Amino acid sequence: MPRADVVTVRALTRTFGDFVAVDDVTFSVAPGEVFGFLGPNGAGKTTTIKMLTGLLRPTAGTATVAGRDIAREPGAVKRQIGYMSQLFSLYADLAVDENIELFAGLYGVTGDRLAERRAWVLEMAGLTTQRHRITGELSLGWKQRLALGCAVLHEPPILFLDEPTSGVDPVSRRSFWDLIYQLAEGGTTVFVSTHYMEEAEYCHRLALMNRGRLIALDRPAHLKRLLDHPLLELKTDDAPRAVEALRGLPVVLEAAMFGRSVHVLASDRDGAFAAVPSALAAAGRTCEALRVVEPSLEDVFVALVRREGGARAG
């Protein structure tokens, strides 16, 4: 029998004046899940996380985290969670050790448990030899790992990470995700927001947000099947010009650069195979290869956001 969901969200809404930041969002998260939140800037990811972590009161709707109501018992929620915000928010003027001791104190981790957890965090973040350095002097990748360590000092059952890897180089990002998996394997539920597609692929389940609304929620592999039109990959000698030439065609719903090739979303497969090469020839471009491909998460995301009226400006 599956255990009860650790996060349940029912019709959660938050407005700031006339602006609806989060609009009637409903979902739930199972224990041990790595739950991803994907969406463009301004989609409402951070606002949702702030409500779930007790930092912001919802305007309407309810949510429980670890069985506690976020509006009625924010204090109880905060004891059950770890939180790492978008911006690096440890104390840059404190030493690594001092930051660990501060958050240990705030989460009531003391004595032998503190010694054990401190050793674990330093080891996990690879900072054992740097423990007396001032945090502000560390590279961003190290800072993020320390911030993660401070967020899980008290071994919370649920961890909220709001774009934890923004601005971090790909190698550090990869090793950060290794840590996330390590925590999830240990039974921690991880709730993570991102706008990196390859990170979204690492999540067990993914919620797509746009304009404050939840527009899709499924496993990454299933999300890719949501695209109900064939996707074609075109190899050509001049991708930008090819995109221009294809955009006017009736059979082409969307043509966009994808690396050095072009991805074409077509209303019908056979029509596209007939129309695309001739349109390219008319524009003086070559058609080196044209084939149907599996859509990537990015293709799905772009198509879904467009279907929902595009991303919010700014």
Next chain:
Amino acid sequence: MNRTRLVAIARKEFLQIRRDARSLYLAFMLPLLLLMLFGYAISFDIRNIRLAVLDRSRTAASRELVESFESSGYFTVVGHLARAADVDRALADGHAKLVLVIPPSFAAHLGSGRAAEVQLLLDGSDANTATIAQNYADAIVSGYSTRVTLRGRSVALPVRAENRVWYNETLESRNMIVPGLVAVIMSIIAAMLTALTIAREWERGTMEQLAATPVHRLEVVIGKLLPYVGIGLFDVAVATGVALVIFHVPFRGDVLLLAGMTLLFLLGALGLGMFISAAMKSQILATQVAMIATFLPALLLSGFIFSIGTMPWVLKAVSRVVAARYYVSVTKGIFLKGVGLDVLAVDGLAMVLFAAVGLGLAIRVFRKEIA
């Protein structure tokens, strides 16, 4: 309130102050700097006023009058003028602040029992000094006049005022200023120190991280205050030491009473600074507001320099809500008069109220962000 969390916050704040040059300067250098600057610069005692004399009488009587100016200690004769035309120049070039003109008829009038007139010409461009110089000169002339009247007679004057000044026997204005100065400096430092502490956390995003932990706002406010209370008490102790050792200000009251009152005042002032900091959420804005909210009232409306009794009723009314006013009255009372809680009861009550309001505002301002 949870002790572990409280200690964690207090320890973190202490470490941050220790590493921040600006906070260290505000906490330890600025109070001493202000104390030295104000202690030496502000003085209402005017001595050695430059006096020029145009003695057209040139008699024993006129020389005796000039002598009584010099021996008073308030005046220094910087020149004897030869002609009436020199008077203008002596005042114009600042050579003399005051010119005493003794007419040729001076001795003759005195001898014949008629009123002898002398003329005092004052440089009014520095009105404060001129007024004080005039008062001193009037007193010297009338003293001289009494001596002449009574010369050779053994009659006593019908009424004689025997003046004795209490609490500040030598009428040193420094004795009056320095105790009040300790109070003024504390109100500035306290608000300035804490003005930064919360705004900095908002600017750097660390406040959000704190808010996401189970910490209670009472723990944040009290934990942050603790190191500053320590600094404030240390500052007052040092300032008191400087007042006694360098400025030779008397200390007649109870040290513990001063410490207790200081603690109350600090809680209020630090709380107020923290409230400003949390409300502004910007270090620059908070510093400016803290300056306007504390420095100006403490300097102008606390009775530290300008007597509240002589203010227009509007300012008098405003001064009632300036906490520094009560603390100035406390420090002056304890330093100079050696009075106890019986006399300072009202001021003490004002301190308790101030501490409650300051802390209350600081705790209240977080209610949206921290449970």
